[in-house]
Amino acid sequence: MIRRLALAVILATSTAQAQPLDLDTIAKQPGTEVIRNGDKVEVKRAGVTVTIDKDGETSLDHSGKAVLCYWNLAVVLKIAADLCYPEEFPQLRRMLDEQIDAANAFIAANSLRPISKAELEKSIEDRKAKAAAGIKAAGMPPAQNRVCQQQREEELIPLNAELEKYRQEFKEALAVPRPPARNPCF
Numbered sequence: 001m002i003r004r005l006a007l008a009v010i011l012a013t014s015t016a017q018a019q020p021l022d023l024d025t026i027a028k029q030p031g032t033e034v035i036r037n038g039d040k041v042e043v044k045r046a047g048v049t050v051t052i053d054k055d056g057e058t059s060l061d062h063s064g065k066a067v068l069c070y071w072n073l074a075v076v077l078k079i080a081a082d083l084c085y086p087e088e089f090p091q092l093r094r095m096l097d098e099q100i101d102a103a104n105a106f107i108a109a110n111s112l113r114p115i116s117k118a119e120l121e122k123s124i125e126d127r128k129a130k131a132a133a134g135i136k137a138a139g140m141p142p143a144q145n146r147v148c149q150q151q152r153e154e155e156l157i158p159l160n161a162e163l164e165k166y167r168q169e170f171k172e173a174l175a176v177p178r179p180p181a182r183n184p185c186f
Helices: 003-012 023-027 067-084 090-110 117-137 146-161 163-173
Strands: 032-037 040-045 048-053 056-061
Touching: 023 032, 023 040, 067 090, 067 117, 067 146, 067 163, 090 117, 090 146, 090 163, 146 163
Parallel strands: none
Antiparallel strands: 032 040, 040 048, 048 056
């Protein structure tokens, strides 16, 4: 149900990638393996492989529960629910708030590059402000906006009907400390 957003959400993600990695310190962390092969570096921990090379950085969570993917989806859905349908979906919005807060703590604690919970919260607020400006620029009430309507029908209503299932999936995604990864994203 949430798969359609995956690419757009991944592209919208920003983390503290500009900061250089302290590979020697990372290598000393329990359960961490750092493999250097010329210009390519792989960091492996708890089923996650982060590959850094001249083309950038990719991350793969072999458990299939990529935390940055779950976090991004929760953020997008929370923004849509808050901006488009602020009087609807109170349980869903509450659950998304809790999950985003838990994911922010997980990301801040487990990222290879330092990032604070406050920085993550600010990035969410920036994304929400940008989305609000886009809705305002559309010149119609949010609930009549085509994007809002599509989010409601394809994402919010189905997710709201399966709160417990989604809550459990998210809990499982955060169960094992490891570097937050973007992939796979459903």
